[in-house]
Amino acid sequence: MTDQKEMEAASHHVVSPIIYIIIGGTLLVLTGVTVWASFLELGIFNPIVAILIACIKATIVVLFFMHVKYSSKLTKLTVFCGLFTFLALIGMTLADYFSRAWGRW
């Protein structure tokens, strides 16, 4: 039984609640920051700042709440590959749509 518990402890990194509190607090603060930034006149940078903050929030959710920082290399690689494929698909699609004179509007 002790054997099994040791095995669990070794395989399973338990993230401390303090980290969850810090991350939860950071996410709430960043939510406030992104709303505040949306009231500033930043021109073209308004959407850029908003998306950037959203990416930071999503990254810390994935790393800490979803434990990827403490996960196996296989999980890290899976998440990275998924993200890369997604960005490649969305990037190529948008580049095509935005650079071609097709479509009537």
Next chain:
Amino acid sequence: MSDSTALAHAEHGHEEHPAYLRHHFENVEQQADAAGFAMWLFLLTEVMFFGGLFTAYLIYRNWYYPAFVQASHQLDIFWGTLNTAVLITSSFTMAMGVWCAETRRRSGLVLCLVLTFILGLGFLGIKTIEYKEKIDKHHVPGFHYSLQSFLNPQSDPEIYKEYKDKPLALDMARHTEVYFSLYFAMTGMHALHMIIGIAILGFMIFRARAGAYTNGHVTFAENFGLYWHFVDIIWIFLFPLLYLISRHQ
């Protein structure tokens, strides 16, 4: 293969393995890794699914820019911000729930799951308030959709006094319906994920009260946590794209 399996079993003493370890896995660690990996594969299909909606949104926003700007002025930033805070808090309570499961705290786990459940319902409640406003203003695509707020912005005094929008030409104003189609498709699909999540949470609260997840077998709670955080991430991107990025245009 069978030799090494037999060896592994002999080494650890086969009778001693926990009841939740399936026989086709070597040990608990391998079983948890396999389940986590599968969960991530599922979440990646979800990323692609929502990704299609996000791409459609970006393309149409680019095409019908003035319509999208004015239509997004119809969304209430207060409710959007409050809902973001509610959802992030529910993600936090879910993460704490997984921690309680890992450290075998049964009542703590039940409390966290109940809080997550309530916050999830709170999110849907706020969403309902927002949807009702859209229905009242006839901003639901396909159901007596009204262009009034966009052809004559002054007829919508609350929005007008904040944004001073200029009237749109008819052919551009018609495209606000595309914005609301995507708005309802994206927030609706997100809400559907919330409803499914809340249903599973209800099931988990009953199971957790009976001692499940705190007996060392945390896989289900942990993978549900992944799903819940994923739904949170979708909202983290929906919120700025739908509510925030067109405030000044």
